[in-house]
Amino acid sequence: QEQERGITITSAATTTFWERTEDGVTPSSEKHRMNIIDTPGHVD
Known part of the structure; x- marks a missing residue:
């Protein structure tokens, strides 16, 4: 439908x-990877 329009x-x-910090300065050993995906027209 989108292609037709x-x-x-x-x-x-x-x-x-x-990296999360305990004191706002020193990184802890917890490291996180965040994948950010933008899909126009979709709400998840």
Whole structure:
């Protein structure tokens, strides 16, 4: 249906890394990878 109406179906993704800190300065051993996905027109 989107193609019939000429709507572009494009998604974008990126990965970022985050390290939690106990004191706001020193990173702890907990490291997290976050995948951020933008899918226009979809709410999850």
